[in-house]
Amino acid sequence: MSRRGSRRNSLRPARPPGHERILLLPTEHYYKTGKASMIPWPRWLPRPGIIVCAVLSFLLQQVLQVFGRDEDENNRAATSRSAGSTGGALQSSSRTKKQHVKYAECQHRYTDYRPDFFDCEGSPSWDAFMDLVRQAAKLKFQMIPPELYNMAHKIIEIWDAKPYPPQDFHNMLCDPRKVWNPLHAEEYQPFCLYGFIYALLIRARVFMSEGSKDLVKMAKEDLSYAVTCLGKEGSVDFLDSSAVGATILDFYINIGETEFYTYDEYVKKFPVPEPPPDEFGMLHYNPQPPLEEQQLHKLFFHEDRRRTLHAAVFGTHATLSLETVHMVQEFVLRDQVELKPVFYGLEPRWCGILGMCNRGDPAFAKFFKDAEQDPYGDDFTWEKMEQQIEAVYFRDEELKKSDFLLCTEPLVGCLLLQKLWRERMQKTLPVLGYLGVALLNSVPPLDLVKFWDLLDGRKPGTDTILYVNNRILREQIYYQTGIVAPYVRAHGLYTKSVYSPQIDRVLFWRAPLFVYPTLRCAIWQFLKAMRDRPASPATTALGELPSPEGEVAGKPSTSSDDNPDVSNSKFPFTIRFLDEKESMDYSVVAQHRSVILLPWDHALMTFYELYSMSVPLFLPKIEWIYRFVYQRGQLSVGEPLYQSVHPRHKRPRAKFASYDYPEPTDNSTNKESVGPMSVQTGLSSAKAARGVTEDMLRRGLDENLGLVEVRAYMVAALDLIMDMQYFLTAAENKTTEADSYTSAGKVKRYTKANRDQLDLQSIEYSDEPWHPYTPFQMSPRDSNEWNRMRKGGWWLRRGVRVDAMRYWFQYSDFYRFPALQYFDNIPDLFCRLQSADLPWITNAMHKYNDETLLESTQYWTDAVVRLLS
Numbered sequence: 020m021s022r023r024g025s026r027r028n029s030l031r032p033a034r035p036p037g038h039e040r041i042l043l044l045p046t047e048h049y050y051k052t053g054k055a056s057m058i059p060w061p062r063w064l065p066r067p068g069i070i071v072c073a074v075l076s077f078l079l080q081q082v083l084q085v086f087g088r089d090e091d092e093n094n095r096a097a098t099s100r101s102a103g104s105t106g107g108a109l110q111s112s113s114r115t116k117k118q119h120v121k122y123a124e125c126q127h128r129y130t131d132y133r134p135d136f137f138d139c140e141g142s143p144s145w146d147a148f149m150d151l152v153r154q155a156a157k158l159k160f161q162m163i164p165p166e167l168y169n170m171a172h173k174i175i176e177i178w179d180a181k182p183y184p185p186q187d188f189h190n191m192l193c194d195p196r197k198v199w200n201p202l203h204a205e206e207y208q209p210f211c212l213y214g215f216i217y218a219l220l221i222r223a224r225v226f227m228s229e230g231s232k233d234l235v236k237m238a239k240e241d242l243s244y245a246v247t248c249l250g251k252e253g254s255v256d257f258l259d260s261s262a263v264g265a266t267i268l269d270f271y272i273n274i275g276e277t278e279f280y281t282y283d284e285y286v287k288k289f290p291v292p293e294p295p296p297d298e299f300g301m302l303h304y305n306p307q308p309p310l311e312e313q314q315l316h317k318l319f320f321h322e323d324r325r326r327t328l329h330a331a332v333f334g335t336h337a338t339l340s341l342e343t344v345h346m347v348q349e350f351v352l353r354d355q356v357e358l359k360p361v362f363y364g365l366e367p368r369w370c371g372i373l374g375m376c377n378r379g380d381p382a383f384a385k386f387f388k389d390a391e392q393d394p395y396g397d398d399f400t401w402e403k404m405e406q407q408i409e410a411v412y413f414r415d416e417e418l419k420k421s422d423f424l425l426c427t428e429p430l431v432g433c434l435l436l437q438k439l440w441r442e443r444m445q446k447t448l449p450v451l452g453y454l455g456v457a458l459l460n461s462v463p464p465l466d467l468v469k470f471w472d473l474l475d476g477r478k479p480g481t482d483t484i485l486y487v488n489n490r491i492l493r494e495q496i497y498y499q500t501g502i503v504a505p506y507v508r509a510h511g512l513y514t515k516s517v518y519s520p521q522i523d524r525v526l527f528w529r530a531p532l533f534v535y536p537t538l539r540c541a542i543w544q545f546l547k548a549m550r551d552r553p554a555s556p557a558t559t560a561l562g563e564l565p566s567p568e569g570e571v572a573g574k575p576s577t578s579s580d581d582n583p584d585v586s587n588s589k590f591p592f593t594i595r596f597l598d599e600k601e602s603m604d605y606s607v608v609a610q611h612r613s614v615i616l617l618p619w620d621h622a623l624m625t626f627y628e629l630y631s632m633s634v635p636l637f638l639p640k641i642e643w644i645y646r647f648v649y650q651r652g653q654l655s656v657g658e659p660l661y662q663s664v665h666p667r668h669k670r671p672r673a674k675f676a677s678y679d680y681p682e683p684t685d686n687s688t689n690k691e692s693v694g695p696m697s698v699q700t701g702l703s704s705a706k707a708a709r710g711v712t713e714d715m716l717r718r719g720l721d722e723n724l725g726l727v728e729v730r731a732y733m734v735a736a737l738d739l740i741m742d743m744q745y746f747l748t749a750a751e752n753k754t755t756e757a758d759s760y761t762s763a764g765k766v767k768r769y770t771k772a773n774r775d776q777l778d779l780q781s782i783e784y785s786d787e788p789w790h791p792y793t794p795f796q797m798s799p800r801d802s803n804e805w806n807r808m809r810k811g812g813w814w815l816r817r818g819v820r821v822d823a824m825r826y827w828f829q830y831s832d833f834y835r836f837p838a839l840q841y842f843d844n845i846p847d848l849f850c851r852l853q854s855a856d857l858p859w860i861t862n863a864m865h866k867y868n869d870e871t872l873l874e875s876t877q878y879w880t881d882a883v884v885r886l887l888s
Contacts, residue, residue: 135199268645286825330360334365336427338373342511488506507875613852637840638842662795705743
């Protein structure tokens with residue numbers, strides 16, 4: 020998370036010329052004054068002045084929309100997409116003809132700067148092949164001429180044995196010493212990664228239509244290998260920035276199939292249902308009964324009211340915990356009652372980063388951090404958790420003063436603390452939960468039944484109120500328990516900053532994804548081509564640019580001038596990459612022209628912080644986001660423990676839930692195999708891993724290699740050794756008995772949750788009409804296999820998995836929030852950064868921020884009053 024300065028010193032500076040049309044809305048008044056008096060107050064409180072302000076603000080906005088734009092702007096919808104007043108990604112673009120021409124010219128200009136090795140340019144043989152591939156791509160690969168097939172087959176014969184194909188491409192991408200030198204005299208020399216990948220696609224496309232079982236199997240192997248060649252988690256997949264313009268999803272959804280579709284064709288042919296519009300209003304989904312005037316008066320205005328409330332803030336996620344404190348203090352209690360929070364579960368570093376220094380006993384943080392490392396260990400049992408909580412209770416005097424508990428994660432710890440309060444103090448500790456991770460997060464795997472009993476022991480609406488910060492989690496909890504935990508949007512207003520661009524610099528936010536450093540390198544390659552002169556990725560001319568590993572020396576940034584800007588006549592902005600080790604004050608972030616963000620989870624506090632600042636946000640197209648949030652996102656892992664359903668709850672019936680019923684499989688169907696890996700598969704996989712490991716080690720011993728190359732080979736070899744160990748464990752049929760490990764992480768041993776997943780036919784369902792997919796169906800359901808399956812591409816294959824992803828992504832805030840800007844590829848990113856109407860975007864974000872803040876305030880007020888009155 021970003022480093023914060025003083026919470027009161029980041030007031031909005033004057034806007035530069037060109038941004039006068041950005042409106043001063045109620046939330047902006049809050050940023051400027053540090054007071055919430057202009058925030059729309061709940062409708063059940065008589066504040067007529069607020070109503071007048073809101074009406075005037077609305078009328079002013081309408082006047083500016085009518086008179087503040089030229090004809091093109093009046094006829095233009097956002098380049099982002101919207102569904103009514105709430106949607107972000109459903110909106111279609113309706114540009115004027117003039118704007119279409121201008122944008123097309125922009126795209127054409129930037130596509131001219133593609134790196135040569137993206138399209139294998141300069142070699143006669145590669146050029147001839149790629150020309151035919153481009154022609155086939157225009158026809159959606161439905162017609163493959165014999166000449167193209169023969170060329171593809173020859174390319175595969177030449178390069179099929181090449182070890183670790185992505186390495187050369189990565190080196191050319193990120194190492195300025197490596198260049199593309201096509202050879203004219205020899206066919207298909209040197210190796211061109213994208214050319215080889217397209218050759219695999221062409222041959223697979225032909226084999227798929229032949230009808231032979233053996234050829235279909237070979238097609239499946241070709242497509243699977245093509246995906247593997249695009250690097251770990253598709254980290255060198257920039258196919259859509261090449262002249263052909265295919266995507267990794269074109270490969271994934273055809274694995275094991277006999278009828279070929281591009282991903283775009285598949286989406287059109289097999290649409291998923293759209294959720295009803297009223298699903299997305301916070302208050303519409305679960306309207307709260309009006310509070311009684313007496314309750315409000317007693318808590319906020321009575322002369323004998325409590326002037327101070329002590330809150331224990333229980334959670335391991337720092338900014339989610341800070342969100343709860345800030346919303347309760349600033350928008351509920353305000354200046355009527357002082358909130359004194361004490362934080363439990365946070366690491367000490369958050370004191371310096373977020374100013375959350377009022378920490379309680381640190382034992383909670385250590386206990387749950389250790390539990391993450393070994394959830395099946397002897398130190399993480401239900402009894403040990405109770406003992407740890409009881410020990411903190413007796414040691415920490417501040418904890419005993421708590422009037423209520425603000426809970427983020429894990430919920431099990433909060434409920435155990437509430438239970439202890441009831442038993443030791445003979446009184447109720449009200450719990451206000453604001454959840455952002457799986458309901459069963461940090462529940463001891465062998466004590467699941469105890470958690471369900473604990474959950475049943477609460478008194479909903481009286482001593483416990485649960486909210487969630489994302490809609491997918493809301494549906495997961497309902498599916499598991501029947502509990503409706505309303506969605507309440509996170510705002511991140513504790514940043515006390517607002518968009519105030521001072522510089523023509525674009526900030527690229529860091530992301531814990533393998534594609535982040537390689538995308539930095541790819542962007543640098545385009546910018547280098549624009550400058551038409553040699554440059555090094557280490558120079559600061561483009562901001563902090565990547566080394567071959569995509570890292571720069573991190574340092575705190577307290578000024579937007581810490582890194583020098585260098586202008587570029589062909590692309591007028593500097594792109595500033597934020598490094599993993601680097602921190603930046605929110606006031607500095609707000610000075611940037613816009614921010615590029617790669618989402619890596621379903622609900623990111625960083626996203627809400629930036630959106631509430633009204634900073635224009637540029638996100639990759641939805642097909643890219645699928646790969647990030649479903650591969651890394653905590654809510655989409657296929658962990659049976661997290662998917663467990665309350666034994667006394669009848670889950671609603673999803674139309675396609677039967678897909679998850681186990682059935683015998685010999686890999687002849689598209690359904691995943693259920694249960695442990697077979698002995699034969701384990702042995703053959705271990706043998707293959709051993710062979711590739713030996714090759715990696717031999718290549719790493721080459722005395723002509725530099726330190727970076729040697730390290731890359733050693734890391735690859737270590738990954739393969741870990742995978743080989745897992746395959747041998749599987750061959751011994753021990754993966755159900757003990758934890759095992761792969762390069763992708765731990766593979767947990769079986770528990771009751773796994774065995775329950777193997778007996779889905781005995782489950783009883785309610786007759787309630789519901790979603791077509793379960794909210795867990797976007798991922799394979801066997802925890803012992805999910806890491807391996809994801810690595811092998813199971814999770815993006817055609818059918819229910821990818822359809823469930825498409826359906827549930829409609830519930831994501833990355834999809835619903837208005838005015839988000841989506842880019843298709845790297846040239847498209849440059850065009851959108853240059854052509855975006857930033858005042859319109861910021862106004863739309865302001866408007867949505869105000870609308871949702873009103874609803875959020877009502878929820879937070881309702882919860883606090885009900886729990887404390």
